[in-house]
Amino acid sequence: MFKAVEQLYERMNAGDLSNFVPLFTENFSSQRVGFPKRIGRKQWMEESFIPFLTSCPNIKFEILKTINGESETWVWSKISGLPGDQSKMSVDIYRIEDGKIAEHWDIQQDIAKE
Numbered sequence: 001m002f003k004a005v006e007q008l009y010e011r012m013n014a015g016d017l018s019n020f021v022p023l024f025t026e027n028f029s030s031q032r033v034g035f036p037k038r039i040g041r042k043q044w045m046e047e048s049f050i051p052f053l054t055s056c057p058n059i060k061f062e063i064l065k066t067i068n069g070e071s072e073t074w075v076w077s078k079i080s081g082l083p084g085d086q087s088k089m090s091v092d093i094y095r096i097e098d099g100k101i102a103e104h105w106d107i108q109q110d111i112a113k114e
Contacts, residue, residue: 001066002096005073009061017050024101031105056082061090071096079108087111 004023011019021042030044053059058081067074072095080087088108095103 001068001075002073002094002099004096004099004101005075005094008101009063009075009077012053012059012061015053015057017053020045020049022100025097028101029103031103078111085113 008020008023011017011023024044028044030048060080062078062080063075064078065076072093075090075092075094077090077092078087079090082088088110090106090108093105094101
């Protein structure tokens with residue numbers, strides 16, 4: 001797994017919201033529906049990512065499997081600690097440029113409560 005992706009998950013799980021920006025390229029692009037293609041990493045952090053993590057203080061990302069290519073890492077994970085005690089399965093794809101996260105795709109599915 002690329003170091004930037006590994007550090008991203010470590011920081012998310014530790015609740016360390018102070019050092020995310022350096023992990024991403026200046027022209028970071030999120031492919032998530034509803035986000036502009038290139039809004040810039042700082043704006044994306046301030047408007048989306050950090051507020052989401054702040055709203056979920058007990059969130060945890062359990063990495064179940066990674067697949068690594070020449071310039072990308074796929075992460076299959078279980079996300080717990082979401083509002084309403086909800087959990088999700090997630091597949092995230094990170095494209096890497098010069099050791100930083102340049103692009104991100106994801107798909108998530110709710111885990112049914114027993």
